Amino acid sequence: MGFMIITSVDIYKYALPLTGPFSVGGQPLSQRQGYLIHLMSGQEIEGFGDVSPLPGLSEESLQEALDQLLALKRNLPHASIPAGIERLNGKLDDWFNDLALMPSVRFGVESALLHLIAQSKSVSLSKLLSSKASDSVRIHGLLSGxxxxxxQDTLNLIDQGFTAFKLKVGSDRIEEDIDKVRTLNAVLSGRALVHADANQAWDLNQALYFGREVGCASITYIEEPFADITQIPEFYDQTLIPVALDESLKTHKLDDLKSIDGLEMLILKPTLLGGIEKTWQILSQARRFGWGVGISSAFESGVGLITLAQLSAASHLKSSAGLDTLKWFKTDLLREKFPLEKGKVNTTRGVIRSADLDFNLLERII
Known part of the structure; x- marks a missing residue:
């Protein structure tokens, strides 16, 4: 028997300007485009989800995502939501099995459904997923340039209460990256943790040179130093710097990774991996294998970030979350500022309502 009935589905388009052009996967971005899916159950219960494939990293295009959203707009009204889908134990996968939803669409639809259920129970999304969810999530400051x-950014973020940082590396000028790490550690003087992210920009020899020069005491781990995951043991053996995987998780199963020495951390981006339920299942499996886990943004709007913070709070993760991305947006869909204070996101509320959104930035798709 269905738990709730979806009475209406609306789709909205957004295009949010960024503070400056930057490149993702070799593709320059000057604005962040995406869609919101809005589900209603009755007159008052509602849920929003962010569908924003990331050019350069997502397998689907904006148009492909929109095509699936329009199909859902036709087919979801009057559908019964299966009871217990908030347990994230496979019922969502069973329900959507025949639809072959693309990763960003799956994330957005699941977000809207779970927010809908959370609102019906008068709880935050994090408390819906786990009664012992934390009330805040620690965020690491994102450093680049x-x-x-x-x-300068580090000093500002330290003043704001941040205690963890991710430094973007991977340029052709490795000496400059090495100098950044050394200078950053000197400035921090042990006040915060630092990890690096190379986005597969180097080959093994370049990564080894970087690792030997900065030393294993200067960074807690490095994300995706190179593309070939079979080289991780050699890198770790020669540098003692643990490795985290992010992009590689789209193409490698966890069972194929569990024997890789030096792999200690997984960075999970639900927009790229295929939704909340799949991310939850990967997280559970990663814990069994003894890996650390972090939840991270794929440059979603504030609507998506709220959901990711809620997921992180429900997951009881020790690692900081990668949600410090709204600073690259000139404006956001949320009327009120994203609840980030002293390096932490407050997750006690965590349900998004129409009144929370600036509809002047949204275009309803008929």
Missing amino acids: SKEQVI
């Missing part, structure tokens, strides 16, 4: 910019 010149050495001077990195240091």
